[in-house]
Amino acid sequence: MKISTEYLDGRLTVYLAGELDHHGARKTVESISEAIDAKLPRDLTLDMSHLGFMDSSGIAVIVRTYRKIREAGGRMYIENPQPQPLKVLDASGIDRMIPIAAKREVTT
Amino acid sequence: MKVTNYIKLEFPSCSSNESFARAAAAGFAAQLDPTLEELGDIKTAVSEAVTNCIVHAYPDSIGKITMRLRIIDGEKLEITIKDRGRGIEDVQQAMLPMYTTGGEERSGMGFTIMESFMDKLKVKSSGSKGTSVTMLRTIKQRKSPL
Numbered sequence: 001m002k003i004s005t006e007y008l009d010g011r012l013t014v015y016l017a018g019e020l021d022h023h024g025a026r027k028t029v030e031s032i033s034e035a036i037d038a039k040l041p042r043d044l045t046l047d048m049s050h051l052g053f054m055d056s057s058g059i060a061v062i063v064r065t066y067r068k069i070r071e072a073g074g075r076m077y078i079e080n081p082q083p084q085p086l087k088v089l090d091a092s093g094i095d096r097m098i099p100i101a102a103k104r105e106v107t108t
Numbered sequence: 109m110k111v112t113n114y115i116k117l118e119f120p121s122c123s124s125n126e127s128f129a130r131a132a133a134a135g136f137a138a139q140l141d142p143t144l145e146e147l148g149d150i151k152t153a154v155s156e157a158v159t160n161c162i163v164h165a166y167p168d169s170i171g172k173i174t175m176r177l178r179i180i181d182g183e184k185l186e187i188t189i190k191d192r193g194r195g196i197e198d199v200q201q202a203m204l205p206m207y208t209t210g211g212e213e214r215s216g217m218g219f220t221i222m223e224s225f226m227d228k229l230k231v232k233s234s235g236s237k238g239t240s241v242t243m244l245r246t247i248k249q250r251k252s253p254l
Contacts (some may be wrong), residue, residue, distance in 0.1 A: 022159040023123035053130075053148075055155040059215035077152065084148035091224050092217050 003031045004092055005039075010039035014065075017050035020085075022057040032065050036072070044069045045077045054085040059092045077101060113139070113179040121166040121173050121191070123159075129175055129189075130154045134153030136177045137185050140247040141154055149225040150185065150245060155216040157189040157241045163210050183246055187226075190240045196233040203231065 001024035002017040018049075023026070036044065039096055046062065048054075050079055069076050078100045081089055088094065115136055119125045130151040137150050154175070161173045176188040196202045203223070208216035223229045228244040 019127060019211060021123075021126045021155055023126050029213075053155075055152055055159065056215045056217040056221055057136065057159065057213075059217055060213055063215060064212060083145065084152065087145075087148065087225075088152060088221065091221050092215065 001028060003028060005032075005035045006037045007035075007041065010042035011045060012036065012039050012043070013045045013047055014048065015047045019053040020051060020058040020061065021053070021055050025057040025061050028061050029064050032061075033068060036065075036068055040072065041069075043075045043076060043077065045079055047079050048081040048085055049079075051085050052082060054081075054088050056088065056092070058085065058088065059094060062094060062098065109162060110181055110234065111178050112182055114177060116174065116176045116218075118172055118174045120170045121162045121193075122170060123162055126155055126158050126162070129158045129173075133175070133177060137247070140179065140183065140185060141250065142247045144249055146245070150187070153222045153225045153243055153245075154187060154189070156222050157187070157243070160241070161189065161191040161239070162185070163214065164196070165191035167194070169193075180244075181200055183249055185245050185247060187243045187245075190238065192238040195235045195237065195239055196212060196231070198233070199231050199233050 002019055004015045006013045012035060020028060066076050076098050078098055081102055089100060117132060120152040132149050134147050139189045158173060171191060171193045174190045178186045180186055201207060203219040206216040208214040222243060226243040226245045230242045233239040
């Protein structure tokens with residue numbers, strides 16, 4: 001699991017790469033949380049272009065990040081999930097809380 | 109019902125084995141020539157079941173997890189994941205969407221995902237003997253384009 005961030009004009013983009021499961025979930029939450037505390041962004045985008053796999057542990061990571069950014073009055077977006085993570089996102093119904101800008105084809 | 113192939117794996121409940129378990133299941137399932145979507149569904153369901161063992165069956169210790177995979181009638185994949193740890197008191201309640209005893213680190217979506225990604229899901233649990241999750245998925249046999 002690799003996490004990198006980019007900050008520009010009030011928007012923090014978090015790039016997730018690899019596989020997000022319970023094993024890497026805690027570190028992922030901590031890394032995102034530290035980036036939010038450091039940059040205090042208005043908006044946060046989770047870019048999933050290079051996330052090849054995600055299970056429900058990823059949903060918990062997203063919900064915790066969403067709560068943190070909402071508490072600070074910000075908005076959150078999910079972009080470019082690949083088919084398998086998108087199917088898990090769809091099953092969770094999380095798009096009722098967070099807009100998903102999905103390329104509904106393989107992006108790799 | 110004819111079992112044409114099987115594997116049985118045993119591994120400790122270390123979280124680093126989550127990725128191993130789903131990769132092993134996908135590797136075994138490959139002989140049924142699944143689509144990428146079917147492989148993704150199998151990996152997701154296995155990941156959820158193994159994570160449940162690690163988080164809920166053995167919360168404070170490392171215990172044994174066994175995973176058995178069987179090919180039935182040449183087109184069905186049966187996945188059984190068992191632990192000998194702390195059982196589930198109320199299986200029906202545990203299977204409700206968003207229900208979790210795992211705190212904010214868990215989403216409570218594990219059984220819901222297993223149920224929706226597989227054709228059948230059976231959960232047996234007892235307080236002292238652990239939990240057994242059996243899932244079945246038919247892999248549609250595609251006709252060769254030639």
